[in-house]
Amino acid sequence: MGNNLLAGSSPHIKSGTSTADIMLDVVLALMPAAAASVYFFGLRAALLIIVTVFSCVISEYVYCWLAKKPDPISDYSAVVTGMLLAFNLSPAVPVWIAVIGGVFAIIIVKQLFGGLGHNFVNPALAARAFMLASWPVQMTTWITPGQSSDAVSSATPLALIKAGSEATGTLPGYWDLFIGNIGGTIGETSALALLIGAAYLLVKRVISLEIPLAFIGTVGVMSWIFGGQHPFTGDFVYNILSGGLILGAFFMATDYTTSPVTSKGRLLMGFGCGLMTSIIRLFGGYPEGVSYAILLMNLTVPLIDRYMIPRSFGGAVRNV
């Protein structure tokens, strides 16, 4: 036409938030927990975080280069996976295991299924499950906060509860649980730091409240009913603050690709996660069930989205 005019379709303006912006927000939101982990577990925590991030980013880069996929790492999603993977590891895990975990998460779980937006389970959690099955001893050797990384200590609070009521004398108090002065994986221990990051994500509207609320609420109710010696005497505060619940509910179960898109679907996913976590924790063989619960619910997401199509505005009347 002799001019330089674009004739694209409306809308002609955009909000300006890109996928990379969202991923960077998540990285930023994970920083308080990362800092807390370094404070409680020492530089070894920082080392593991850096190692898994690099392992993930390099795996992504190499795979995309081999598969001739364009622009592989500019969306920072591999960084998020790397950080979340580290958060799910004990600070005592050998570095080489962490490296393999990163490679598994990116290449096997994410890229082989189509890459960003196509993985059917959370890459970090699937890698953790794979590592737990492959190196059960190394993956469940915990460190007491404040000690040098060689000082290997007993167990996480949930493992103590699982072991039986005799052990309750050695259980850490609520305050230690809340700030993270307990044994556990790198990123799960400090509820305080995680909640700061979660608040940031909520304010920036990167995540919404449906999944975390339903997830934590269900675990709370279940542990109150079934967690004590008698029904309705369980210590639900303790159950909520210990283990990976806060990390899982706010940062892992809300992973976009593996969670539903509607509010109702998200509530259902959160409820399912909470139910499975409680069942594993209370009646299963493992002390902790958050990661398996999320992995299992990830598999239901396509079904939830397919069968929970909302009524369109004004659609209700039509159906009458």
Add this chain to the structure above:
Amino acid sequence: MVKALKAFGGGVKPGHHKGTSEHATVIMPLPSKVIIPMLQHVGTPCIPIVKKGDRVLAGQKIGDSDKMISAPVHSSVSGIVSDVRPALLSAGFEVMAVEIEPDGLQKVHESVRPPECTDRDSLVKCIREAGLIGLGGAGFPTSVKLSPPPGKTLDILLINGAECEPYITSDFREMMENPEGIIEGTKKIMEITGARKAYICIESNKPEASEKIAGLLKGSDNVDVVRLRTRYPQGGEKQLIYAVTGRKVPSGKLPSDVGVLVQNVGTAAFIAEFLKTGMPLIKRKITVDGGAIARPMNVEVLVGTPLREVFDFCGGFKKEPRKIIMGGPMMGVAQFSLDTPLLKQNNALLALTEEEASEAPESVCIHCGKCVAACPISLLPLYINSCMNLGNFEEVEKYHVSDCMECGCCSYVCPASRHLVQSIRYGKAELRKLDLQKKAGAQKQAEAKQAEAQKQTDTNEQGGEDRNGK
């Protein structure tokens, strides 16, 4: 002044960019020519009733149609018809257009005189003759909206001054400069439709306008001002009705099905003016804005003025325009040429720079659900998009694709810049095609059956005759 009853779900908050709100409307002088397409409304195109070489006067009817959903078009100038030819519209198809060279005298046609309307029917007829269409942007013939199907009564009239699209301030200027006209028109529409209550609906980011009109309305108890939440698409018809009345227009139905009529503030003001002067719709107020415009402002422009001349009047371009939009940035139509004319339903003309118009390349869907949260109709744009990309046209019906009003919220928020509304439009079109095919198929089948039955009766009759013959 009252507050809105409800808040519609979804929506987005784009930057306002209402920099022209303090610019009083300036009247643009006569252009060098006008091009008046026969389709400037939703419905059937008109047929030209003038030919090349004819002398026409301002306000003279130059095109009309006998179809119900249509609106006649009028010459906006006095002058000589220089051509009657097909013109390519930005919608992508050709319609006939009348090109007129003004003689500069702007003589008014004899048919332009205050209409003598006594009853409802004659008023509706007059308004049709005026070529009036909804001035808010969609361009639906007003006379059709004013005559609801028999058996339906309208009890509430909403005058839409939400102006939720960024940049546009022409309705705001109308409310500031001509509030009396709007109120008068509102009362006239109430008279025509029998509505018992009218609300003039204004978003909360225009307090001057709502205070001004509320001040003038003191003492009248059947017209009131509603302050709306500032959120796009607050001015969408169904969203507005829900916000003000709490009524939900059922999917696939019209506002009249819930007893509501919505008209734009400009439409109301035009009705008041028209009943005084009899001048049909040949000019309108528009906002000219965007980063490429030297002097953004509100202008009163004659219908049919080439865009190039409107831009020239606004000081031309200070930067190279990359996108020219008729209407707002959320729902307006991008133009491929500066020679296209301004139409009746255009409320803004934007010239965006490279920077403002640039779009990130499409990347993969990360399933974030932002489009779902933003959709005011509760659709799942991401799944409609993936169905369309897979060519799965029948599947999109399940996702209520036909309910989409193409407001653009989903594409606006998408972090992956996916072409969501675009694929939904495509889906709607494909679905319509499938529907037509189905209908045609059914008809063919019915015809075949009928032919078969006919044959049967024929043979029977023949047989009967035969028997009779024997």
